[in-house]
Amino acid sequence: MSEELKKITTNTLLNLKRKGEKISMITAYDFSFAKIFDKAGIDIILVGDSASNVMAGNETTVTITLDQMIYHAQCVRKAVSRSLMVVDLPFGSYQSNSDIALASAIRMMKESGAHAVKMEGGAEIADSIKKIIDAGIPVMGHLGLTPQSIYKFGTYAVRAKEAAEAEKLQSDALLLEKAGCFAIVLEKIPAQLANTVSKSLEIPTIGIGAGKDCDGQVLVMHDLLGINQEFRPRFIRQYLNLESSIQQAVQSYIGDVKSLDFPNESESY
Numbered sequence: 610m611s612e613e614l615k616k617i618t619t620n621t622l623l624n625l626k627r628k629g630e631k632i633s634m635i636t637a638y639d640f641s642f643a644k645i646f647d648k649a650g651i652d653i654i655l656v657g658d659s660a661s662n663v664m665a666g667n668e669t670t671v672t673i674t675l676d677q678m679i680y681h682a683q684c685v686r687k688a689v690s691r692s693l694m695v696v697d698l699p700f701g702s703y704q705s706n707s708d709i710a711l712a713s714a715i716r717m718m719k720e721s722g723a724h725a726v727k728m729e730g731g732a733e734i735a736d737s738i739k740k741i742i743d744a745g746i747p748v749m750g751h752l753g754l755t756p757q758s759i760y761k762f763g764t765y766a767v768r769a770k771e772a773a774e775a776e777k778l779q780s781d782a783l784l785l786e787k788a789g790c791f792a793i794v795l796e797k798i799p800a801q802l803a804n805t806v807s808k809s810l811e812i813p814t815i816g817i818g819a820g821k822d823c824d825g826q827v828l829v830m831h832d833l834l835g836i837n838q839e840f841r842p843r844f845i846r847q848y849l850n851l852e853s854s855i856q857q858a859v860q861s862y863i864g865d866v867k868s869l870d871f872p873n874e875s876e877s878y
């Protein structure tokens with residue numbers, strides 16, 4: 610089988626880092642988009658808890674439930690044939706103790722068919738991460754800006770600019786690697802810190818707002834495709850203006866319906 614058609618596994622990601630080839634990751638929450646992304650050759654599809662914002666219209670990721678994340682993951686899983694599919698464990702499904710964390714991860718794997726779970730946090734959740742990995746479930750870590758803790762931070766501003774927080778992040782990254790995580794998302798931290806962390810680890814880092822030296826990059830699909838023009842922080846590169854294209858298409862449709870142009874004879878039975 611050609612290299613391009615091979616399924617992506619956690620080992621593939623390690624090899625990509627060793628070879629110096631960057632890893633691509635995008636979020637998806639439904640069957641149709643996930644199918645397009647998988648076909649396009651993306652390495653990792655993340656069913657992010659950003660579903661809370663972009664799918665459900667909530668202000669934060671805090672409110673999405675495990676059942677809702679399982680639903681999105683089930684939809685995406687049916688579309689994935691080559692990419693590695695990672696799903697966020699949502700807030701409240703793993704923070705209280707390691708038994709509950711393991712039960713949540715097992716539910717996600719069994720009910721959705723996901724390949725791995727992602728969890729936000731460092732030393733505070735290391736025991737839970739270890740227990741989940743010991744049970745045979747791959748875990749992706751997530752450090753820096755961890756949106757599930759937004760009410761603790763009080764802001765979505767860049768994290769770890771001060772030395773103390775930067776040192777904790779570096780030691781958390783090493784701890785997650787030691788616990789057995791196969792990769793770590795670094796969100797909204799200074800590029801220099803992301804460079805240092807990436808160099809200190811054998812496992813890959815996947816950055817979002819963390820500069821070019823991470824071993825891979827992730828974007829939320831709505832940001833990459835330009836579905837929400839109101840959200841334009843500097844770390845986003847928008848590859849399409851889908852909001853405007855969709856609006857134009859729907860306006861044309863409305864016009865055609867109102868003017869009796871649609872449907873015409875060839876579009877009728």
Ligand code: KIV
Pocket residue numbers: 636656657658659660697794817827829
């Ligand atoms: O939920 C999400 O979309 C994420 C990415 C921003 C990494 O966690």
